[in-house]
Amino acid sequence: MRNDNAGWTGNSIIHLEGITKSFYLGTDHELEVLHGIGLEVNDGEFVSIVGESGSGKSTLMNIIGLLDHATSGRYFMEGVDISAVRESALCTIRNRQIGFVFQTYNLIPRTSAQKNVEMPMLYAGVRPQERAERAMALLQMVGMEDRAKHNPDELSGGQRQRVAIARAMANDPAIILADEPTGALDSRTGRSVMDLFHRLHEEEGKTIILITHSKPLAEETDRILTLIDGRITREQQGPFRAHGVPAPDSETLDSDPV
Amino acid sequence: MFFENIKLAVSSLFANKLRTFLTMLGIIIGITSVIAIKTVGNAMTDSVQEQMSAFGVNNVSISMYPDFNNTEVSNMDYDSIPKEQFTQEMLQDMLKTYSSQITALSVEQFLSSSKVVPDPDVPEVYANIDIDGVNSGYFTAENITMIDGKIFDKNAFENGSFQAIVSDFFVNNLYGGDTKKALGKQVDVTVNDETTETYTIVGVYRYDVSKMGIGEGTATKDVSTNFFVPYKNAVDQQPERQKLGITNFTLVTSAGTDTMAFADDVKQFLTDRLQENTLYTVDAFSMQSMVEESKKTMDSLTLAITAIAAIALLVGGIGVMNIMTVSITERTREIGTRKALGAQNSAIRGQFITEAVILCLVGGLFGMIDGIIVGYVACHFMGYVAKVPLSSVLIAFGFSTAIGVFFGYYPASKAARMDPIEALRYE
Ligand SMILES: Nc1ncnc2c1ncn2[C@@H]1O[C@H](COP(=O)(O)OP(=O)(O)OP(=O)(O)O)[C@@H](O)[C@H]1O
Ligand SMILES: [Mg+2]
Numbered sequence: 187m188r189n190d191n192a193g194w195t196g197n198s199i200i201h202l203e204g205i206t207k208s209f210y211l212g213t214d215h216e217l218e219v220l221h222g223i224g225l226e227v228n229d230g231e232f233v234s235i236v237g238e239s240g241s242g243k244s245t246l247m248n249i250i251g252l253l254d255h256a257t258s259g260r261y262f263m264e265g266v267d268i269s270a271v272r273e274s275a276l277c278t279i280r281n282r283q284i285g286f287v288f289q290t291y292n293l294i295p296r297t298s299a300q301k302n303v304e305m306p307m308l309y310a311g312v313r314p315q316e317r318a319e320r321a322m323a324l325l326q327m328v329g330m331e332d333r334a335k336h337n338p339d340e341l342s343g344g345q346r347q348r349v350a351i352a353r354a355m356a357n358d359p360a361i362i363l364a365d366e367p368t369g370a371l372d373s374r375t376g377r378s379v380m381d382l383f384h385r386l387h388e389e390e391g392k393t394i395i396l397i398t399h400s401k402p403l404a405e406e407t408d409r410i411l412t413l414i415d416g417r418i419t420r421e422q423q424g425p426f427r428a429h430g431v432p433a434p435d436s437e438t439l440d441s442d443p444v
Numbered sequence: 445m446f447f448e449n450i451k452l453a454v455s456s457l458f459a460n461k462l463r464t465f466l467t468m469l470g471i472i473i474g475i476t477s478v479i480a481i482k483t484v485g486n487a488m489t490d491s492v493q494e495q496m497s498a499f500g501v502n503n504v505s506i507s508m509y510p511d512f513n514n515t516e517v518s519n520m521d522y523d524s525i526p527k528e529q530f531t532q533e534m535l536q537d538m539l540k541t542y543s544s545q546i547t548a549l550s551v552e553q554f555l556s557s558s559k560v561v562p563d564p565d566v567p568e569v570y571a572n573i574d575i576d577g578v579n580s581g582y583f584t585a586e587n588i589t590m591i592d593g594k595i596f597d598k599n600a601f602e603n604g605s606f607q608a609i610v611s612d613f614f615v616n617n618l619y620g621g622d623t624k625k626a627l628g629k630q631v632d633v634t635v636n637d638e639t640t641e642t643y644t645i646v647g648v649y650r651y652d653v654s655k656m657g658i659g660e661g662t663a664t665k666d667v668s669t670n671f672f673v674p675y676k677n678a679v680d681q682q683p684e685r686q687k688l689g690i691t692n693f694t695l696v697t698s699a700g701t702d703t704m705a706f707a708d709d710v711k712q713f714l715t716d717r718l719q720e721n722t723l724y725t726v727d728a729f730s731m732q733s734m735v736e737e738s739k740k741t742m743d744s745l746t747l748a749i750t751a752i753a754a755i756a757l758l759v760g761g762i763g764v765m766n767i768m769t770v771s772i773t774e775r776t777r778e779i780g781t782r783k784a785l786g787a788q789n790s791a792i793r794g795q796f797i798t799e800a801v802i803l804c805l806v807g808g809l810f811g812m813i814d815g816i817i818v819g820y821v822a823c824h825f826m827g828y829v830a831k832v833p834l835s836s837v838l839i840a841f842g843f844s845t846a847i848g849v850f851f852g853y854y855p856a857s858k859a860a861r862m863d864p865i866e867a868l869r870y871e
Pocket of ligand 1: 209217219237238239240241242243244245246
């Protein structure tokens with residue numbers, strides 16, 4: 187159901203317009219965390235979001251990932267006006283179109299790596315046989331096939347994150363959202379996880395939005411958005427752009443530090 | 445999805461074995477009592493039914509005895525209480541008054557137990573007997589089936605002849621089961637280990653095992669069966685009994701008679717006739733009244749234990765609810781993650797309800813096993829034959845599932861409604 191709403195024009199996969207988010211603390215104390223975010227992400231783009239702690243990166247990511255509702259503004263995903271979508275349909279979109287990777291891995295405890303990877307497919311109603319096969323293939327892709335039967339508490343942080351990435355890929359979503367996926371890892375492990383994202387981007391053509399505090403990692407992506415106090419203050423083209431898709435509203439400010 | 449939920453539930457319950465077990469206790473106790481009551485209750489009902497069929501549904505048993513509620517009687521030495529009896533005149537009057545309701549009057553006088561050994565040189569051929577003097581109405585009241593020969597004739601009853609009607613067991617033991625051979629045979633019977641009398645066999649009846657029962661561990665060969673003789677014959681041999689006369693008898697009522705009302709009527713009638721002797725009281729007792737009586741006891745017992753079971757199940761259910769709430773709080777991040785992965789609210793709810801139901805079902809299974817054991821032990825001590833009702837299984841599983849769904853629903857819904865962001869941020 188493509189909407190023909192005014193304001194949405196292009197073929198971007200994510201289109202945000204004047205998104206604000208307020209938290210209500212107490213009865214009439216309101217805290218606005220995002221102040222009118224506008225953002226376009228094209229299909230197949232690898233975008234990174236940087237910014238100080240508390241600048242609203244995760245809040246924005248949660249809205250993009252349909253885990254949270256914006257207080258005002260408009261959000262189209264693949265042309266669909268999200269504000270018009272029912273809660274249960276949002277679950278389905280999260281399930282099929284979005285893969286989450288968290289800083290804290292968030293694997294389901296007491297559940298094997300393979301079962302964790304199968305989880306999104308379970309909720310999508312994929313048959314057990316097919317689930318198992320695809321889970322094994324994904325674990326192989328992230329180099330974790332020999333740990334398929336291990337529970338999360340038997341895996342290292344880097345291994346857990348690999349399993350989590352395999353899980354994010356389970357239903358072959360168009361978009362991968364990763365909130366500081368390397369934040370809890372040492373730089374070498376972080377590097378290998380980052381390489382995985384590049385592979386998903388280049389080989390699988392995934393649209394990836396990555397939140398990171400690491401400037402070098404951010405600079406590897408197509409586009410860097412800097413968030414300060416709930417506003418996107420800067421957009422930069424990264425030096426190693428893989429697809430060459432021009433970002434619609436980007437201004438190139440290579441000289442500025444991130 | 446359903447099987448995945450079950451696997452998940454089992455693994456999460458296993459992760460906290462002690463907690464799981466403690467939570468189950470309430471359910472276990474509740475189901476145990478439910479099953480135990482059912483088992484004992486059924487055994488009691490069966491036993492009452494058995495007695496009922498043994499006694500005869502249409503029978504009213506009447507007896508008189510010194511009224512011990514009367515202080516005059518209770519202060520007396522038993523032997524000094526003047527004897528009283530139902531006179532022939534009273535009985536005739538009664539039969540006349542209630543002729544349309546009474547089909548037979550049955551009296552019985554036990555004489556002696558004995559062992560018949562036809563040939564002292566062959567001691568392994570023998571039969572145990574209880575010599576019992578009966579009138580013709582007895583055969584109707586007790587529903588005795590004759591296999592061969594016939595009931596004593598009028599003369600035999602009136603004269604108290606030395607004739608006998610023996611059981612098929614007796615014939616099996618002494619005559620190899622050949623009733624024709626038994627009929628007309630004369631058997632020597634030692635009465636009260638003193639005198640030996642010779643009886644002529646005139647009939648053979650079928651011994652009803654279900655009615656009389658066979659003592660535990662008793663071989664069929666050793667069963668002591670009734671050796672019926674004319675009532676007068678039994679009384680004549682006990683002069684001291686003769687003086688006492690008839691103090692109890694059984695009436696067979698015609699079909700369609702309200703035995704309970706009839707029993708009351710007859711009791712009143714006979715009490716009126718005994719007016720001059722206030723030391724005695726008459727009791728009339730119908731099967732129906734016994735059934736009512738035992739029903740009342742059973743109902744109050746069932747009510748009491750059911751209340752306990754209900755409380756245990758309620759407490760158990762609340763325990764399940766509590767532990768589910770705790771478990772859901774502990775697993776808040778997991779729930780947030782599942783939602784982020786696209787789980788519908790219904791899937792989350794289903795997962796936790798399944799967990800609650802499995803918790804209760806396992807508790808129910810233990811409770812069922814315990815309940816059967818407790819039921820058996822209780823029946824054993826109360827002298828009933830325990831039979832595990834099939835409905836026990838259904839009750840155990842039905843109740844457990846219902847409790848799981850009922851008390852699991854609220855916490856599971858709470859989990860389902862969790863805000864994914866808050867759940868993911870939960871520390
Ligand atoms: N549920 C909430 N209730 C109230 N305030 C909130 C809530 N969630 C976020 N905030 C506030 O919103 C602001 C932005 O938070 P957010 O988590 O988006 O920051 P961030 O950029 O992701 O920071 P970090 O880099 O540390 O993860 C913070 O000031 C935070 O206190
Ligand atoms: Mg954050």
